[in-house]
Amino acid sequence: MTIAPFIRTRLLGRVNVRTVTLAHGGGGKAMKDLIDDVFVGAFDNAALAPLEDQARFDLAELAAHGDRLAFTTDSFVVDPLFFPGGDIGKLAVCGTVNDLAVGGAKPLYLSCAAIIEEGVTIDLLRQVAGSMAKTAKEAGVKIVTGDTKVVGKGACDKLFLTTTGIGVIREGVVLGAHLARPGDVVMVNGLLGDHGAAILIARGDMALETPIESDCAPLQRLIDSLLTAAPGIRFLRDATRGGLATVLNEVADASQVAIEIEEAAIPIREEVKAFCEILGLDPLYLANEGKIVIIAPSEEAEAALTAMRAHPLGARAGVIGRVSAGEPGWVTMRTVFGGRRIVDMLVGEQLPRIC
């Protein structure tokens, strides 16, 4: 690990206890030791190193990437903290990186605020910080400022993270939910529903054993090559909470167009289908953490697909439907069976059906 030169000149604090106590939130030496040991060491970069109250950027350097700033924030309260395919740290980086990337931005800097419940082990924090650092490296972003708070037992569930991100949007890229036009093609970059299913199963309530892993991944490289190959793309969004169905409804509404999808074309893993079948859930509403919905003019669809399929996170990319001039705001699906039904917004949380 290369520690920035500035840090080498001061001694990083060390935590010598096993668990976090309220003392670690007190603003004194215990807190400094925790931040140094767990976060500064892991995140390791020049902007964070001075531990000022803010990170500072050179404007000219930012402007070299494009002509607009993108700025976003997201909180992460996932239960359990560790699940097949990821953990809260990886999720917190990917979530914010992807929220920047789907706006056409190159993600550059993240902040990280942690709310920690007393009693959480230092090892757990180290694991999460390590995972954040690894994912940030993969995503080409730096975690440059942060905050920690410790709260009493029961005031939060082990660990909550908030990440905020800054990116720069490249010149000429204009994406928006209101830009879909009849004739456009709707695509996704791969198998849907893995994250939602993996989390529900990882909670252990159902005593199901499956090989399903969260699809949690940073998508900025995929999106970068996508936008290069198909610069006319109208809209990108990561299909997180609420899943594919929610994103499509948002676009249909914002653009005042109809969207028609083909159930048979929607890529869903057999295990996820079976999981949904058992619980009476609809995979169209399951959360994803590494999947985007793409709307592109039809003449660019082929180029977009080729670009995505060349990337490991887009290997299963495909066209799932079209934008049409039908009833504005409607999303409909041609079912595998040949019928047609409306795919509406979900009202509340999906709850398993009784029988």
Place this chain on the structure above:
Amino acid sequence: MKYVDEFRDGAKARILVREIESLVATMGVPDDRPLHIMEVCGGHTHSIFRYGIEGMLPKEIELVHGPGCPVCVLPIGRVDDCVSIAERPEVIFTTFGDAMRVPGSKKSLLQAKADGADVRMVYSPMDALTVARNNPERDVVFFGLGFETTMPSTALTILQAEGDGIRNFSVFCNHITIVPTIKAILDSPDLKLDGFLGPGHVSMVIGAAPYEFVANFYRKPMVIAGFEPLDILQSIWMVLQQIKEGRADIENQYARIVPDDGNAPALRAISRVYELREFFEWRGLGSIDHSGVKLRDNYASFDAERKFAVPNVKIADPEACQCGEVLKGVIKPWQCKVFGSACTPEMPLGALMVSSEGACAAHYQYGGVKQHVAAE
């Protein structure tokens, strides 16, 4: 998914739809009086909407979505009773997921949970028993709900609790029984039904014999149907064939799951643990004689109703609600005065808007309010 996808085959569906069309064409169905076929079970309603089956059928056939969603027909007073049990500090209240949203007069279980009650979602009554084992200092109550489909698993859980000497477990029993309910619908003076798709999962437990009266006394055809879309199309074809031939029989399309005599061990568990109530209140349908069960005296110590002296108040359905007429096929969901306005899945007024298996919620979610507004 093997053994599932075969029953969702679009090519076979097209063949069946053509068969249905040519059958109906020979039946001389008047334009102003289409054939009304009721699917009794909420599972069927869900499949019909999920696969868009209604839109595939010729206009001479109208499907009427029946009362077979146990979550939907739960009356307001019983939900209030649930909430009052759940809000006791010593209680962990366990329930199937979709029952959490059913509105009571003041709140649903979901709201009670938000207000601090310990309400936990489980996937089977055995999970609730595990919660009881793991929390010996608390009183764990399972919200027993459903037709004969879920009755045996609740009964077997009680027998298991008895065998293991678990004392901190009880059941708030709201199990209901399908036969008196079908009878109540058939006795309704404004009945407009020409045939039934019989419930698949209930019949897996009780068999085909209990429905004989539908054919013999009321002269209506019934076909016990599976839940996959091809099952449903084939069953509709079988009902039409009976109507055409002037027959009224109980036929079993779902023979791969439903034995004619039912499931003997499940039936034994049911009769050992439960007895019929004099009457039970249904949302939308009112009180129906012998339509609910309670725990026998031998199992009184597992009966949450006795353990916690629940208030057991009766609260009338909201007046604007026309659930009863929708359930009996007198009006379509969107013809109800409050459909989509005062009654929505976010704020359900009536039973049928509560669960995704309820006719109104299914219409609203899958095919529903927008289409009808657009058509008007």
